[in-house]
Amino acid sequence: MRYISLFTLLVLITFTATAQISREEYIKRWQLIAIEEMNRSGIPASITMAQGCLESGNGNSELSRKSNNHFGIKCKKGWTGKKVYYDDDAKNECFRKYRTVEDSYVDHTNFLMGNPRYASLFELDPTDYKAWAKGLKKAGYATAHDYDKRLIKIIEENKLHRLDKKMNYQELAVFEQQSVSPGISNSLMLNPYNTHKVVKFNDIKSVVARKGDTYEMLAQEFGLSDWELYKFNDQRAGYRPVPNEVIYIQSKKGKASKTNLTHRVQQGESMHFISQMYGVKLKPLYKRNGMKAGQQPNAGQIIYLRNKRG
Known part of the structure; x- marks a missing residue:
């Protein structure tokens, strides 16, 4: 009996350690950063999300789990960040390593925006995911001959084109299953940005950080520049807030309120x-x-x- 119990425990531990994230879970987890990056760059959120699903195996690949690299981006010339090495098209190729998954999404945007190879993509309609998928294949993002078809299939099977209209994954189900009550604007349903409640400290507007928040995401939500948020909060560029941390979206004052001496x-x-x-x-x-x-x-x-x- 003891042997069976130990064996069962080992099986459970092994199963837990290798438990796979489903595609639906992956999309729910990272959809907002895809939408935020679309807002910053014009890259369709559906394309970013589909590439993330495909390139990272829904976040289950070794490269994504150990290096937070969800887009299979290789080091390339000029990369000064951390590096890891894996066999891909050739043996022992250099891939970028990120501190967080969010950093991978942001760098994916920067990579496409900063590479002349992909310049023609930004002339496309940002809601035309099929053209973007074909453009990525033509520009040589991946070597798979059917790369564009794979992306389009992921987008259409998961209705990711709705993300391009700034409607998040959970809202898709709600939108399809229930109608909006008379007299209530559906803007709340269609706008996933303004989700942080604004509170005041010392008569200064602020929000409380949640897990996964970044200054870049919050800046976009409130129509600010990244540097403004860092300055308002006396933080260095690249700092990542922790859950429940107060983040000011206006400049702090030179002194506290009269009730706090x-x-x-x-x-x-x-x-x-x-x-x-x-x-x-x-x-x-x-x-x-x-x-x-x-x-x-x-x-x-x-x-x-x-x-x-x-």
């Missing part, structure tokens, strides 16, 4: 944390407290939020 530092709190908590710019916060940029406070220390330290 000081803050007693708790264990582990940084000056940036305090800056975000009260909606105060980091530079004047350091200056007001006689501290150098990058210096961190000690637990129990009093941080002055409005007036200079006495």
Whole structure:
């Protein structure tokens, strides 16, 4: 009995470790970043999503799992990021490695936009997924002779062309199964961008980050430039927010509200944390407290939020 139990456990562990993501799960997980990248570049979200499905095996390929490379993009000349090596058209070829899947999607857009080989694609109608699929094949994105047909099949079987109208995957089912009630605009159903609730801290508009959010995605959602969000939040370019983190979509103020004069530092709190908590710019916060940029406070220390330290 003990032998059977151990064997069963090993089978379960093996099954869990190799569990495959379904195509539907993959689409649901990454659809919004495909739509965001379409908004940034004009590349049909249906094409990006279909390529992601095909090139990564719905996120199950070794390259996508271990390197977050969902589009099979090779290193090419000028790539300065991390690299991995796999046998593909030739032995031991160099592929790009990304920190996150989102980075792979963003680089896919940049790769197509920055390569003269694909320039003619951007003259096509952004809703003509068939022309884009054929254009990618003609430009030599992949060596498969039926690459365009594979992409079109994925798009049509999963109705991904609806993504090009900024309607996400879950909304497709809702849209097909129930009608919109009289007097209620269907814009909420058709617009997957404005999904973050705006709240205010120190009378400054902000949102709370969710899993998978990036500054680039949020900037597009609220009609801002990437650099603006990084500046508003005193963050370096490329920073990725964590779930439940407050992100300001307006510039923070030079000092806190009148009801918040000081803050007693708790264990582990940084000056940036305090800056975000009260909606105060980091530079004047350091200056007001006689501290150098990058210096961190000690637990129990009093941080002055409005007036200079006495």
